[in-house]
Amino acid sequence: MASGPVPIPVIKSAPWLAVLACLGGMMFFGAMDSAMKAVTIDIGVIAALFWRCTIGSVIAGGLFLAKGNRRLPRGPALKLHALRGTVVSGMAVLFFWGLALTPMAETVAITFIAPIIALFLAAVLLKERIGRGAVLASVLGFGGVLVIAGGRLGLLGGEVADEGGAQWQGIAAITASAVLYAWNLVLQRQQAQIASPQEIVLVQNLIMAFWIGLAMPFVGMMPGDAAMAAPMGWALLTLAAVLAIVSLSLLSYAYARAEAQALVPLEYSMFVWGALFGWLVFDETIGWTTLAGASLIIAGCWQVTRKQPG
Numbered sequence: 001m002a003s004g005p006v007p008i009p010v011i012k013s014a015p016w017l018a019v020l021a022c023l024g025g026m027m028f029f030g031a032m033d034s035a036m037k038a039v040t041i042d043i044g045v046i047a048a049l050f051w052r053c054t055i056g057s058v059i060a061g062g063l064f065l066a067k068g069n070r071r072l073p074r075g076p077a078l079k080l081h082a083l084r085g086t087v088v089s090g091m092a093v094l095f096f097w098g099l100a101l102t103p104m105a106e107t108v109a110i111t112f113i114a115p116i117i118a119l120f121l122a123a124v125l126l127k128e129r130i131g132r133g134a135v136l137a138s139v140l141g142f143g144g145v146l147v148i149a150g151g152r153l154g155l156l157g158g159e160v161a162d163e164g165g166a167q168w169q170g171i172a173a174i175t176a177s178a179v180l181y182a183w184n185l186v187l188q189r190q191q192a193q194i195a196s197p198q199e200i201v202l203v204q205n206l207i208m209a210f211w212i213g214l215a216m217p218f219v220g221m222m223p224g225d226a227a228m229a230a231p232m233g234w235a236l237l238t239l240a241a242v243l244a245i246v247s248l249s250l251l252s253y254a255y256a257r258a259e260a261q262a263l264v265p266l267e268y269s270m271f272v273w274g275a276l277f278g279w280l281v282f283d284e285t286i287g288w289t290t291l292a293g294a295s296l297i298i299a300g301c302w303q304v305t306r307k308q309p310g
Contacts, residue, residue: 080194
């Protein structure tokens with residue numbers, strides 16, 4: 001049995017508190033992405049994620065105990081936690097590595113293909129039939145990614161990037177991360193129904209720290225390294241850990257109280273936050289290809305969320 005509360009009945013329409021929690025979660029995720037991008041550029045993705053998750057585990061552990069919990073999950077609940085933590089570990093490494101090479105607005109726009117991918121994953125894993133709407137959505141989403149990539153590489157009249165190879169690698173990593181994020185969306189809904197936000201946050205940080213920690217002896221930076229000595233780096237890591245905990249807690253609250261299909265469209269607000277924080281922190285600009293590609297991807301995602309006759 002999970003140590004979390006009794007599952008909350010799901011209603012078909014999203015209550016306003018769930019909507020606000022989801023929107024707030026996306027805003028804090030956008031802020032966390034900007035902090036992580038700055039740290040990743042300095043110390044690398046493995047070290048940045050490991051130390052963020054380590055700090056996050058300490059903070060989340062305190063919140064878990066303060067809530068009165070004393071026992072970690074077991075059995076099926078632990079298996080679900082472990083599966084999502086493993087998926088999120090791979091997703092995070094790919095995402096933040098790609099984010100270090102790509103502007104935030106473009107990174108967020110590419111990840112919007114996740115709902116489309118989730119539909120095809122459901123067809124493979126759950127044997128669901130793919131309708132005409134899903135096919136149209138996939139075409140729109142794939143076209144949007146191509147427009148963004150083409151603009152970033154100067155193929156559509158945009159400014160040619162200084163390092164085209166690095167740009168391709170960043171776009172490929174973000175696209176692969178979106179595949180894992182699609183799987184994460186399914187797992188997130190299942191997890192939120194059997195565990196409290198405090199439990200989810202703690203276990204996910206612990207599992208991510210474990211998997212990413214395996215790579216630390218080979219590519220990670222330890223506290224004694226010169227690049228880790230700057231106080232600002234540790235301040236950003238702590239800020240990123242706090243923002244991640246707040247965001248994950250809000251999203252867990254939201255997904256426990258509303259259907260995924262009602263909340264997934266709200267993730268499009270992340271494009272606004274990605275563009276805003278990218279502009280404020282990294283002086284990034286948004287070109288017409290990014291806006292056009294994001295529009296195609298969002299149109300495809302909106303097609304997915306509609307009920308299709310077949």
